[in-house]
Amino acid sequence: MSEKQNDVKNLGRRHFLRNSAVTGVAGAGLASGFGTGALMTSRQAQAAEKSAIEVAPGDLDEYYGFWSGGQSGEVRVLGVPSMRELMRIPVFNVDSATGWGITNESREVLGDSAHFLNGDSHHPHISMKDGSYDGKYLFINDKANTRVARIRLDIMKTDKVITVPNVQAIHGLRLQKVPYTKYVFANAELPIPQINDGRDLESPEKYATMFNGIDAESMEVAWQVIVDGNLDNTDADYTGRFVASTCYNSEMGMTLPETMRAERDWVVVFDVEAIEAAVKAGDYETLGDSDVPVLNGRHGTRFTRYIPVPKNPHGLNTSPDGKYFMAAGKLSPTVSIIAIDKLSELFDDAIEPRDAVVGEPELGLGPLHTTFDGRGNAYTTLFIDSQIAKWNIADAIRAYNGEDVNYLRQKLDVHYQPGHNHASLTESKDADGKWLVVLSKFSKDRFLPVGPLHPENDQLIDISGEQMKLVHDGPTYAEPHDCILLRADQLTPSRIWSRDDPFFASTRKMAEDDGINLEADNKVIRDGNKVRVYMTSVAPQFGMTEFKVKQGDEVTVVLTNMDKVEDLTHGFCMVNHGVQMEISPQQTSSVTFMANKPGVHWYYCNWFCHAMHMEMTGRMLVEKA
Ligand code: RUQ
Ligand code: CUA
């Protein structure tokens, strides 16, 4: 490590708070010292780096970042390079603020799994067209309850959640890049008996897991492919034909030592065209009560090839030039470079599986994930070494062919134990090599202590120059696994809701059936002991300040926010009923609860909307049964 990096590291650890007060002044004058060989003090280096990422109050970021929330089950939206958190999008979690998991609209999205209160989201990925992000959807997995969700990026709300049948624990997830995101590719990680109905409990040799293709538009599972071993991470190529997944458990071990027995496991390559052709020809089976086409993709079939790579591989990343799949070795210090243009020969059995490996650079201990700058360099996280290794792909291939070249460009200390890293636009052909986010799993001493549970540390690294520069420490709540960055101009989110948005189409249909005009009516509809209360809201008043029901009624409150003013969100909270939701401008939201306590129950607006926001209240009068 250079003296400068060392200085910056120590400074970051011990003196950051003390020095931040002077950096604003010092930064401007000293930035010119960079690259000229001028001797800088650590304080000056810190100042210059800080000013490079500063996004002044009121200024907007150049990039959107979408972070998985890990065990929190959500997705977070950050501005990059400021690393300011802009929004949280609840997905697999229940969210008190927005009412996600509480409102009827969100429960309809959650469907069969609405009763689950937890999720474990890992891999957020943005839909693509011709190898570029199209800004339409973001997809993310839930390992905890075997689900895949889709977020509409115009409204930044989850609009589909499905549970994948026949498998357990969706982990790796990536999207078809070319010609467009027709499929979401999802790896189920943990093998189970097929069928999992109590048979074969103690016969692990009969367990299997599957690679899943989900139709990105209908969000139905299009097909499943049974594999040997298990499946970890995955990525797709730029032709639309091949997808590759890492398998760390070729041993089919049921315990940790068993999964580490073999020196090599596999990268499993899937031929999507062959899979589609078989499904189209009806050449498949179904399992149990699922009607999803299931194909056999074990060794020796036309759907897969198994490429041996060392050892318990983890990350699988496609280079943005479309040439290589990179599999990070985890228990081996290497990354295996697989040439995508050799894969059709491999499927024709014209070459051996290992012939597709064209490089295997040694980088350091615990390589987990690789990202790219679009200039021929790769950046691999080294979990055990707590470093990022920057290396040159072409030189690594030369070295593998016996040339005496050094492919390593730089190693940078990160803090600490990095999992994923992600460079701006890296999963598309537009990789621009500006910023790299490294998601460090441990923060240890980097922040003020906050009890035994520590934040993660998402660090921002400037990769625009020859040398990587660490420019920001970002504490985050449990536990981002991965993130994705795209340019701000690649997204155009709505500012207010459109009144005919499909997100609340079912509620609108219910209102129509009740003869209600959502935009104007304030009315109570009784239907047996089901009561529907339709209300508008305009700051600072609900359209109805009291309504009467009977003890034992099931009450549905439907609120339409008639304000057209951007950012003027109302809320609805029925006191002592566990009910609360957001209603943003021009949105309709509804919630259903039991009125089982006679008496007066106040409701109030719980989003600050007006000087008279506190007064935005009403009463539910519940008559004794
Ligand atoms: S995995 S730390 Cu869930 Cu993305 Cu690699
Ligand atoms: Cu409406 Cu606060």
Ligand code: CA
């Ligand atoms: Ca293994």
